[in-house]
Structure formats: C-alpha cells, structure tokens
Amino acid sequence: MDSLWNVGIDIGSTTIKLVVMDREKQLVYKNYARHFSEIGAALSENLACLKKVLGEQKFTFALTGSAGMGIAQRIGLPFVQEVIACATAVKELIPNTDTAVELGGEDAKITYFGSAPEQRMNGVCAGGTGSFIDHMASLLSTDALGLNALAEKGRQVYTIASRCGVFAKTDIQALMNDGAEKADIALSIFQAVVNQTIGNLAQGRPISGHVAFLGGPLHFLPELRRRFIETLKLDDEHVVDVKDGNYFVAMGAALSEESRALDISELESSMEKAKEAATVETRQADFVLFENEAEYESFRVRHEKDKVKRGDISIYSGPVYVGIDAGSTTTKIVAVGSDKELLYTSYGSNHGSPLKTVVEEVRGLYRALPESAHIAGVYTTGYGEAIVKAALHADGGEVETFAHLRAAQEFCPEVT
Numbered sequence: 001m002d003s004l005w006n007v008g009i010d011i012g013s014t015t016i017k018l019v020v021m022d023r024e025k026q027l028v029y030k031n032y033a034r035h036f037s038e039i040g041a042a043l044s045e046n047l048a049c050l051k052k053v054l055g056e057q058k059f060t061f062a063l064t065g066s067a068g069m070g071i072a073q074r075i076g077l078p079f080v081q082e083v084i085a086c087a088t089a090v091k092e093l094i095p096n097t098d099t100a101v102e103l104g105g106e107d108a109k110i111t112y113f114g115s116a117p118e119q120r121m122n123g124v125c126a127g128g129t130g131s132f133i134d135h136m137a138s139l140l141s142t143d144a145l146g147l148n149a150l151a152e153k154g155r156q157v158y159t160i161a162s163r164c165g166v167f168a169k170t171d172i173q174a175l176m177n178d179g180a181e182k183a184d185i186a187l188s189i190f191q192a193v194v195n196q197t198i199g200n201l202a203q204g205r206p207i208s209g210h211v212a213f214l215g216g217p218l219h220f221l222p223e224l225r226r227r228f229i230e231t232l233k234l235d236d237e238h239v240v241d242v243k244d245g246n247y248f249v250a251m252g253a254a255l256s257e258e259s260r261a262l263d264i265s266e267l268e269s270s271m272e273k274a275k276e277a278a279t280v281e282t283r284q285a286d287f288v289l290f291e292n293e294a295e296y297e298s299f300r301v302r303h304e305k306d307k308v309k310r311g312d313i314s315i316y317s318g319p320v321y322v323g324i325d326a327g328s329t330t331t332k333i334v335a336v337g338s339d340k341e342l343l344y345t346s347y348g349s350n351h352g353s354p355l356k357t358v359v360e361e362v363r364g365l366y367r368a369l370p371e372s373a374h375i376a377g378v379y380t381t382g383y384g385e386a387i388v389k390a391a392l393h394a395d396g397g398e399v400e401t402f403a404h405l406r407a408a409q410e411f412c413p414e415v416t
Contacts, residue, residue: 003261005059008254009046010082010247011039011068014105014130015216017250018046020053025092025255029053030247032216039067051267061267062259064249066107075270078260083119085252087111090212092255093248097240098209101197101228102248103217105130110201114209120201128162128196130217133224135165136189139172139329140182141352144221147186151223154187162192163200173328177354177384190224193217194231207232212240219246306411311341313368319376320369324358324392325400326350326384331357335365335375340410344368354384355391362392 005028010017016039020029031049035042063072064085072079080088090097090113100111106129112118122129130144137147158175161167168189175185198207211234218225219242229239242248253259290296313320318338325332331354335344344365350357369375378394380386385397398406408415 003058003060005054005057006254006259007050007054007059007061008080008085008250008252008256008259009043009061009063009065009068010085010250010253011035011043011063011065011071012082012105012249013066013107016042016046016065017247018050019247019250019254020050020059021251021254027244027247027251030244030250032246035067039071043071047267047270051264056264059262060254060259061262062253062256064253064256066104077270078258080253080256080258082249083109083111083121085249085256086214087113087119087252088256089248089252090214093251094212094240094242096210097212099207100212100214101207101218102214103129103193103197103224104215108197108201110197110207112205118205120203122200125164127164127168128193128200130215132162132165132168133189133193133217133221136168136172139169139176139352140185144217147189148221148223150183150186151190153183154181154185156181156184156187157191158184158188160185160188160192162189162196168192169328173383176352177326177387179355179387182352187223187227190221190227191231193224194227197228198231208238210238210240212242212245214242214245214248216246219244309339309341311337311339311343313343313373314370316343316370317372318374320344320373322362322365322375322378323403324362324378324380324382324388324394325403326354326358326380326382326388328383331361332382333358333361333365335369355387358384358388358392 004023006021008019014034016033016035018031019027022028031046033042062078062080064080064082066082069079086100086102090100090111098114102109102111108122108129110120133144133147137144140147140150142150158180160171172185172189211232213225213228290299313335316337320343321336323334323336329349331348331350333346334342337343346361346364348357378392380388380394380397381400381403388394389397405415
C-alpha cells in the first residue's frame with residue numbers, strides 16, 4: 001500500500017530538524033534541536049522519536065543537510081541535496097515565491113525562481129550566518145534570542161564588518177569600549193548580516209517580487225527579518241507568509257522524489273548504524289610534553305629565571321603606579337611600587353561592559369590600598385584605552401604594542 005507519511009531529516013552544521021508530513025503535505029510532527037556536532041547520536045535520537053510517532057505505519061524517508069550526506073552514505077539512507085530540498089519545498093508549499101533568502105548555521109543562500117532561476121550560496125566562510133550571530137551575541141554576554149531582544153530597542157546603526165568574524169569582533173569591541181549602547185550594537189550586527197547577504201550573494205541582482213525568508217536565524221529572530229524587509233524596501237504584500245520556515249529544507253526532503261519507502265525493520269537497522277557512527281573512536285598518536293622528570297625540571301627552572309618581583313601591598317608605603325589594560329574581552333589592572341615590584345593584580349572578563357568592569361576593579365584596588373600608600377600615576381592601554389583614560393581622568397594612554405615592548409625591556413633590554 002502507498003505510504004501515509006512523508007518523513008524528512010535535515011542535519012545542518014549546527015542543528016537537526018525532523019518533520020513528518022501527511023498526504024496533503026501538512027506538517028503533523030516536527031522536532032528542532034542543536035546537535036553540538038554529535039551527529040550520529042542526534043540522528044539516533046530522532047529516529048527513536050520517529051518510531052514512537054509512527055509505530056508500525058509505512059512512510060517514505062530522506063535525509064538532507066550539509067552534515068547529512070556522509071552519514072546517509074554510511075548507514076544506507078536516501079539523501080537529497082539541501083538546495084534541491086529547499087527548492088522543492090518552496091515550489092510545493094509557497095509556489096508564489098519569486099526569491100528565497102535562507103540563512104543557516106554556517107551557510108547563506110539566495111534562490112531566484114521564475115523565468116531566470118539561479119541559486120547563490122556563500123563559500124567556506126561562515127560570515128553573516130547563524131554561527132556568526134551566535135559568536136557576536138557572546139561578545140554582548142547574551143545569546144541569539146537575547147541579541148534579538150536588544151535589537152528591538154536599537155535606534156542607531158553603526159558600520160560593522162560581517163565578511164569575517166574577526167573583523168566584526170574588532171568593530172564591536174571598539175563600539176563597546178567607546179560606550180555605544182548594546183541595543184544599537186545588536187541592531188548593527190543584524191544590519192551587517194543583511195549587508196553581507198545582499199552584497200556577497202545578490203551582487204547587484206535585485207531581490208524582488210514575492211520574497212520568502214527561510215532558515216533558523218530568520219525564523220527565530222524577527223528583528224533580523226525586519227532588517228531585511230526594511231533594507232529591501234518590501235511591503236507586506238511582497239513578504240511571503242512562511243510558517244515553519246526553519247523546517248523548509250527538511251520538508252523538501254520529505255516531499256522529494258528521492259525519498260524511499262521504509263519499514264520499521266529498516267528504521268531499526270538504521271538506528272543501530274547511527275549508534276555505531278556516534279561511537280566511532282578517533283585515535284591519536286601518543287604525545288607527551290616532557291619525556292621525563294629531568295626534562296620538566298629543566299623547563300621549570302628556565303622559565304623561572306625571569307620573574308616579576310612581587311611585594312605585599314598591605315604593608316607597602318609610598319607611591320603606587322597603576323596600569324589598566326582594557327582589552328577586547330578581558331580587563332587587567334596592575335599596581336607597581338617605586339622599586340618596580342608588583343603589588344596588586346586583577347584579571348577577568350569584562351562581560352561586555354569594559355568601562356563598568358574597570359571601575360569595579362579600580363574600587364577593588366582602592367580597598368586593598370593601605371593608608372601609607374598613594375596612587376601617583378595611572379596609564380591605560382588596550383582596545384578601551386581612550387574611553388577608560390577619559391572616564392577615570394588617567395594621566396595618559398599608550399598603544400598596547402608599545403606597552404608590551406616597555407614591559408619586555410625590563411627582562412631583556414635589547415628586545416625590539
């Protein structure tokens with residue numbers, strides 16, 4: 001007899017999506033979760049869920065997604081390329097779509113339908129994708145949903161690089177250290193994703209007509225979707241109403257002609273193979289840092305030759321010189337005595353609020369300072385050099401490379 005159910009599983013770079021559809025192409029079951037690179041285990045769990053949902057009923061099945069091909073080959077399940085799966089779902093479920101914009105964990109795609117169909121996808125870099133958003137959110141001590149909540153309150157858009165996460169981090173850190181509002185930074189991150197997608201993928205070809213926004217980031221982050229709509233100047237009529245846009249690739253696999261009818265015994269066999277795939281051991285050559293105790297002792301002695309002289313701040317008397325390094329993710333404060341002895345140190349994350357962290361750490365220094373000591377000078381360095389210098393009325397600031405050099409010269413005067 002014909003299958004009553006169509007099943008698709010999309011294993012992407014960061015998430016796994018399972019869907020069950022009926023003969024009328026309606027979604028009757030769905031499951032969405034991060035797999036944390038445990039592909040085999042995640043697939044096994046989803047197949048177990050599928051068995052509970054369908055029991056002994058017959059179904060068609062196909063895998064898709066960037067992480068799905070390899071495991072499909074290993075455990076003998078049908079596979080559909082994700083671009084084809086997405087296009088299939090669009091044509092079957094939202095046929096009035098002219099252009100589909102899709103963002104995934106590490107990929108971005110624009111698919112043009114109509115008389116001149118074309119598909120464009122990012123290369124090896126994940127700039128402007130879900131992983132990029134996760135990483136940028138962590139700089140603000142939040143997650144992607146928290147970033148969306150912040151962006152709702154944003155008013156000003158700053159220029160942030162999105163082609164590369166390293167460059168974006170530099171821009172964001174500079175904004176944070178200059179006192180920009182987190183809400184504005186969050187809004188700017190979303191705008192950077194929009195600019196990256198349009199500039200890098202569309203490359204001048206208009207994104208017009210009826211536009212559908214697909215994929216996890218565009219489904220879960222309405223502010224990101226709003227930035228796309230406003231940038232593309234789309235009215236409500238031309239924004240395709242997409243339900244379950246984060247499942248579209250999985251639904252395309254379920255509806256694909258590549259799907260194959262399976263029975264429960266084949267499913268159980270696949271589950272066992274999935275478990276085996278999850279427990280494959282990666283073997284590494286033995287590696288040791290030190291061959292013996294004597295080698296370790298030699299290393300320890302060599303590295304203790306150049307050691308910073310330390311003093312006890314609680315009994316110190318005289319001038320204290322303070323250095324503040326407001327870095328991209330951490331804040332470091334030191335207090336040095338008149339004989340260049342290290343009296344006080346503080347090191348910790350700035351939690352996305354560099355100036356606030358510096359103020360708290362300076363208060364800690366004041367609490368540790370005895371009445372017999374006084375602060376005679378303060379210099380700042382690092383990403384936040386300028387804002388910390390201005391806020392604390394420090395005596396001056398130094399470029400961090402020169403600050404490194406000055407410290408190194410205390411151990412090796414001829415260093416350059």
